[in-house]
Amino acid sequence: MPAEPDLIGGWGRTALTAGYVRRGVRAEQVPEILCDSSLFSARGIVARGLGRSYGDPAQNAGGLVLDMTSLDQVISFDGRAGTVHAEAGVSLDTLMRLLLPAGWFLPVTPGTRQVTVGGAIAADVHGKNHHRDGSFGRYVTRLRLAMTDGTVREVSPDSDPALFWATTGGMGLTGVVLDATVRLIPVQTSSMLVDTVRSGDLDHLLAALEQADHHRYSVAWLDCLARGRHMGRGIVTSGEHAASDDVPVAGPTSRSFAPRAIVGSPSWVPTGLLSRASIAAFNQAWYRKAPRSRVEELQGIGAFFHPLDGVRSWNLLYGARGLLQYQCVVPDEGSLRLILDRISTAQAPSFLTVLKRLGPGTSGPLSFPRPGWTLTLDFPVVTPGLRDLLGGLDAIVAGSGGALYLAKDSRMAPELLAATYPRLAEWSALRDRVDPHRRLRSDQSRRLSL
């Protein structure tokens, strides 16, 4: 066991705590670590992947943190059936590099490729195609789960639906995913055909986003600082995978995929670099730079799905105090308008504001997606008045039947979780059954009494 704890945090780098990180662990060691009651019995254990959750779900103050990135083997890839079987620590980036040249793609990709298979399951991640295709859990056909009693269970949606769906979106608290099999989608190229529409106000933006529903992928970027009649102005992008005929050169090169992070952010950045003024200036420039309307532009997978992966450690741009990401879903347009109005009135600067339509959710009791609008806001933690602003947004979200995304959450109160996840009791009952001694714990589980 590691002798000294490490200070670890989430991608937002807000509430760092000290945990004992066990690195280099192998799959067969996980069950014995989980059931060894001499280890961290009071503080528990949590699995950690690439640390892209914004808040505190992959850290465990005073306890053990299992670094799962050493479970990095792609066990098999079936190029005929279109499935891949990979260990939990394999990143989606690794999978895409392997699959795209063979003409396959992951059915769901979040805003970064730098997440692990285990993390994607634990957070039940969604992407720009959620309105059509649903979240990651829907494509997992089976997984192996190390349980806290030392056993390993083979779990599929058919064999043990309760455990399977409690695990997808379960934030790593039902067991430790060792490996999983994921269904893939066929693609002809590694390019995207992208439409872009600039919308001068919220009405046009929402209409454009609804119109984009027939595209497989769609998302909108918003200028949250725009006020008055410009409130809600933004850019809607939508896309499809490009077919062989759409690209200049067909064949294997059209499916190549080898993106690199081009720019790194410096190791030290003064707090407040991302201020209201600089974010307003960026928003203005970004909005103006976008074409009024453009159709079927060829873009790479990286540029379309994961633009931020091009900048290594971009989270450090928010300075020493870190950033808070707030992602909510609300079922109705009225609540969305209320939320955007609050933010615009407060002039709270969110650097990257993203709006997206969500489709039906899965059966996961703690899975985030549900039909409606999901809004994602990035605030520097030092933003004045942030607590009250977000408290007000919480009330709108809870009142509308919406919810906050646990993979982004770093500040929710336990009462809000209970109010917005109506099937929490069902999940807790299953959790009590599979982990009666609460061996699996995270700072988030402590904060939310999960």
Add this chain to the structure above:
Amino acid sequence: MINALGEPQSLGVLGGTSQIALAVTAKLCERRTRTVVLAGRDPAGLSAAEAAARGAGATDVRVVSLDALDPSSHQGTVDAMFADGDLDVVLLAFGVLGDQLAAEADPDLAVGVASVNYVASVSLGLRVAKALRRQGHGTLVVLSSVAGERARRSNFVYGSSKAGLDAFAQGLGDSLRGTGVRVIIVRPGYVRTRMTAGLPEAPMSVDAQDVAVAVEKALTSSAEIVWVPAGLRVVMSGLRHLPRPVFRRLKV
């Protein structure tokens, strides 16, 4: 757990009946704090403080007995405070002002002031720090005083005990870097409370509420030393550098 915006869910108080402690407790309970553990000496005062904490919104309040003058009891007190789970913030708020002239006449009284304000704080501060390190997170808030910044003729027994406490807390904070545990030193000026009742009011006086606001704000920032009011920092920086013959003659 303390969240991304510096809002603690649980609070432990050493010296739970002090007015500043009551104000800080009420302030934090207005936000997210629901669990409060109050350690103190006076059972009646603790019951009142417990009721006040519940009134402010705490749902889980416990009291623990604390005898500052008996270091052999301190580990038991700290263990009892942490018995039911993590404490996100521990406030070290106990202290006595003493009577300077009486203490000069009877050195035993001076030893009492030094024992409570300095010796007990060292004993409890180290024990709390250990408990916080074990849980891997937490903030120790130490109530120091401007009186410790430069000893004054009129108040040097108390002042020197706070000077010792302040230096101790600074070193403790440095020793905890990288452990997930943080120490915040709060240096109030003259605070209108029971402790100062009957004393002539000094310039830049504040209320216990002002200290509570400053503590809450410090928890949301990365501040290590907080002056209340903030302007005292500048004033004390000037006073600290006055030549002694001049300082002696000042009515401060």
